[in-house]
Amino acid sequence: MNMKTSVAIEKAVPVADPDIARTEFRNAMARMAAAVNIVTTNGPAGIAGFAATAVCSVTDNPPTLLVCLNRGASVHPAVMQNGVLCVNVLSEAHQDLSRLFGGKTPVAERFAGASWSELSTGAPVLEDALVSFDCRIVRQADGGTHDILLCEVDAIRQRDEGQGLIYFDRTYHSAGRAE
Numbered sequence: 001m002n003m004k005t006s007v008a009i010e011k012a013v014p015v016a017d018p019d020i021a022r023t024e025f026r027n028a029m030a031r032m033a034a035a036v037n038i039v040t041t042n043g044p045a046g047i048a049g050f051a052a053t054a055v056c057s058v059t060d061n062p063p064t065l066l067v068c069l070n071r072g073a074s075v076h077p078a079v080m081q082n083g084v085l086c087v088n089v090l091s092e093a094h095q096d097l098s099r100l101f102g103g104k105t106p107v108a109e110r111f112a113g114a115s116w117s118e119l120s121t122g123a124p125v126l127e128d129a130l131v132s133f134d135c136r137i138v139r140q141a142d143g144g145t146h147d148i149l150l151c152e153v154d155a156i157r158q159r160d161e162g163q164g165l166i167y168f169d170r171t172y173h174s175a176g177r178a179e
């Protein structure tokens, strides 16, 4: 078989200018497909929640997730003071809910958009989430504009049916099975 492979570098980006670097980074990140979650909290500092793609697995011993939270977000004080959060993994049916939790909407309106329960920490658990990881924040690291939160999982609830919600190219997609 005579196969020809070619590699093209379309654009070399000067990263010296922080504004250009930031824009180019965001444009590049928009090409990285990511699962969409709603991260919630509740406790002495009140109830809060936000849409998040910056969530990933760290270790299974003890089960630990990482969540990156913008320090300027309205939810930041509540999450940090409560010290608990729940990562609710969204299904393809949750596009509108993700938009509701994606910024600027008052907190009561966000939570009025769905049904919630609790597991172990008291953080709101989305009734029809694909998976909910109920967590305690055990450590944090400085990520500049963001706090990097290491979260130990106290309880997990999951359901087997449903497809994941993916954010790619600044739009929502269904995570259907690839052929």
Ligand SMILES: NC(=O)C1=CN([C@@H]2O[C@H](COP(=O)(O)OP(=O)(O)OC[C@H]3O[C@@H](n4cnc5c(N)ncnc54)[C@H](O)[C@@H]3O)[C@@H](O)[C@H]2O)C=CC1
Pocket: 025, 026, 027, 029, 030, 053, 054, 068, 070, 102, 145, 170
């Ligand atoms: N990690 C984060 O803090 C994220 C924040 N957002 C926020 O949601 C809004 C809508 O986002 P898009 O429509 O995707 O357009 P966008 O052009 O602002 O973002 C494109 C991609 O860049 C990344 N990104 C955006 N803002 C970031 C930030 N402050 N720090 C680190 N990475 C960031 C994300 O992967 C995002 O999908 C924006 O205000 C954006 O800042 C969105 C996704 C992730």
Ligand SMILES: Cc1cc2nc3c(=O)[nH]c(=O)nc-3n(C[C@H](O)[C@H](O)[C@H](O)COP(=O)(O)O)c2cc1C
Pocket: 036, 050, 051, 052, 053, 054, 055, 068, 069, 070, 072, 073, 074, 075, 098, 101, 102, 103, 104, 105, 167
């Ligand atoms: C698809 C999507 C993913 C997001 N992911 C994150 C994230 O991982 N971390 C974060 O701090 N903000 C993320 N945001 C932004 C927050 O959800 C929220 O909109 C932002 O912090 C401002 O909220 P505020 O109006 O309550 O301050 C994301 C927004 C969208 C729409």
